[in-house]
Amino acid sequence: MRLNSSAGSGGRKLRSGDAVVYVVCDDGSNLPATQRAYHPDLEVAKRSELSVDAHYYLEHQVHPVVSRLCDPIEGTDAARIAECLGLDASHFRQALRRNEDEEAMLLGGTEESEKYRDCEELKFPCRGCGSEYKHSIVPDSGELSLDVCPGCKLQPLDNTAYVRNQMSQAVRRHMNRYYEGWHVCEDPACGTRTRQTPLVLSCGQAVCPVCRQGVLHPEFSERCVYRQLGFYQHCLDKDKLAETQSTAVHQGLLQLKSDIDKVLENSAYSEVNLSKLFEGLFPQ
Secondary structure: OHHHHOHHHOOOOOOOOOOOOOEEEEOOOOOOHHHOEEOHHHHHOOOOOOEEOHHHHHHHHHHHHHHHHHOOOOOOOHHHHHHHOOOOOHHHHHHHHHHHHHHHHHHOOOOHHHHOOOOOOEEEEOOOOOOEEEEOEOOOOOOEOOOOOOOOOOOHHHHHHHHHHHHHHHHHHHHHHHHHOOEEEOOOOOOOEEOOOOOOEEOOEEEOOOOOOOEEEEOOOHHHHHHHHHHHHHHOOHHHHHHHOOOOOOHHHHHHHHHHHHHHHOOOOOOOOHHHHOOOOOOO
């Protein structure tokens, strides 16, 4: 339609069945790729503000092909290939994590290092020097690194209210991300990200409204948010802390552990109500 409207300025009238050459360009807008397609000779060559969107072609044309070719090679996956191409690998890691979770449910439990490897650490700025401060259990040592700031050596638990407030904000941020309801297409060649609820289902799963082939999965599912909150609880486990340290447990750590325990107690994700599950099957 754009070429037909510019027939007087060098374009030509297109009819049904004509092949149209186009490239997806970066024109400075946030429009989808279907609305950023331009003719290379009649438009791109004459407009200096248009440039080929290399990121689009790397993500939607190069990455899927390279991933399929390298799939038999051990040690490679879609996320690793995305990093090598300079792309955001978070979407591909989520897809891999979904497959691993399904396998873990069939084969049994996984180690804690594998279970929490993609979880976000609790980070907050130091009140003294302003540098970002994070705490987590050091692998294979079991020690909780919430003692002093590595920069100014300030004791963060001297102001327990500040640390509790930062943890509460982190919990709310993850819960808000879950309730935003973003879904992504499982097909890397599509990569659609939407909050709209499709009306077409396939085997009980929502079909992508763009490619009509892939299935939409939650970008941050209820399992992800529960695992993230469980990671905070794992880091603040006072029993493991008491085993690895000879000194007494700081009262502030006990308060933090109590706060995260209350959040998880309000979640019904890991609980099954058998009375409701079998309700109606057995007459009174």
